[in-house]
Amino acid sequence: MKLPKEGKNVEYKKTEKTLPKSFWETYSSFANTDGGTVYLGVDEPKKGKFIYTGIINPEKIENELITQLRNRNKVSWDLIPEENITTLTIENKKIIQIEIPEAPLSRKPIYLNDNIKNSYIRKGDADQKINNDELKQFISDANIQATDSTPLQGFNLDDLVLNDIEEYKSQYNKFNDDIYSSKESTTDFLLRIGAMVKDRKDGTIRLNEAGLLFFGKYNSIIDKFPGFQLDYVKKNNSNDVNWVNRISSGDMNNPEMNIYRYYRIIFDQIKSGIPQSFDPSDDGTQTNYYKNMSIALREALVNMLMHAYYGSNSSIRILDTKNFLEFRNPGKMLVSKEEFIMGSQSIPRNPRLAVIFRRIGLAERAGSGGQRIYEMTEKIA
Structure with missing residues (x-):
């Protein structure tokens, strides 16, 4: 032996x-x-x-x-x-x-x-x-079910970026038959999507952790999550000391970076790197390849954000190079690698964040994200 x-x-x-x-x-x-x-x-x-x-x-x-x-x-x-x-x-x-x-x-x-x-x-x-x-x-x-739905004491609508909420409302109306009414208050809308919650102890409506992370002002977020850091680094080569582009929460160009703003900015960045001339798709159409790769990148980005452990001091980070994209977050997956790839089940670390993403069509309830990512990496391997 x-x-x-x-x-x-x-x-x-x-x-x-x-x-x-x-x-x-x-x-x-x-x-x-x-x-x-x-x-x-x-x-x-x-x-x-x-x-x-x-x-x-x-x-x-x-x-x-x-x-x-x-x-x-x-x-x-x-x-x-x-x-x-x-x-x-x-x-x-x-x-x-x-x-x-x-x-x-x-x-x-x-x-x-x-x-x-x-x-x-x-x-x-x-x-x-x-x-x-x-x-x-x-x-x-x-105690995973008691995480990001926790009502927050001392936080309110003043801790949120209202422009980001308005942008989200626009996407919500495009995706849902349940059209947001201008007569509905911001509080009622945030309750509807799961970013606010009724505190069962005293009946008050409070912002929850998911709402703060998704729409919050940077300084408000770090009051609750001191180690909060969203990072995107583009390099020609992973071994390079210098970067070509960097987008990070709290920097001069992104003073109010929350999860939703990070998603919108970074998704455009990583989509722009999809090759326009390389086509490994089965039917030979560049259109299908670009569409499928965009979906796989979106799933990777959303999964990175909704499965992260935000109580950590480690950053949530994307490394973008000519040869690969690396998505990294603190927190061990709550399903096995096999379950993630097969899409047999999904257990988000932050279930309320998953719901907020899902309200505008950006997260799969069935856990098919891992399967999509794996299928596209197999095609280009």
Whole structure:
């Protein structure tokens, strides 16, 4: 049997008689990231060659592992079914293989010693203790339905860019039979699209987090989300130090950049880069290629915005080069990569933002965005 290299999803532990203490940090990090496999009784490769120390009494260590997994003072949740613990024989040495699945969102973070701050994540081939921002994100993801619909105290219509609301109303009327009436107040309209909400505690109508992010003034947004940063960088080459064009929230040219304004400006930017002479479409028409690529780029942009974790200090960023477009946001996808590509389901991190986009035809309820993106990348690969 050939063992894989140690890396993000593989860890080796040198031990012979007992379960090593460092196992639990790796258990937490694998469970909180993408899952992985731990091999006990194997030392890290020296000059590319594994050193098999072997386990003297595999049954003893397996029993110790199962017992501690069930101890809530040791670890917050048991993720390992007994069939995931296997004893192997390699070079006449007994090796224990432990497959650790990724924990469901509702259980993250998996932590140690009855202290949620004793949580780890996997970065490269190392187990690293989570920081406060990462802990906040885990807690937010575990309570995903209570995120961007939260009523805000101390924010009102003065915190919004009214011109952006008017532009949105225009798009709303083009897309919907339910025409916005000039007699309807701005508050009623924002209630209708989900940017404001009735506070069930006292019956008042309040702006919610989605409404602030989507239509807000920059300074108002960062009062609630201090790390809020929307960025677009165009370079000739990804390795270039200098950029050709940059659009960023809060800069001189875009002092009131919110999500809706960013979407409108950046979508025009990335559409302009669609080649006019290259046509890989099946029927040989440039028109279909341009239309389909525009839809795929729109889906990538909208998905980046509505799935981002806005409590992070990391920017939401597009890198635009001659060879590729990279969309990056803070926050792990709430579905698997396979589910995203197949479009089997969609779980937006910010469900109210998704609704606001959907009201003007810019988000697919069925989760087909990933499928569209994948199909177009396959055509140009």
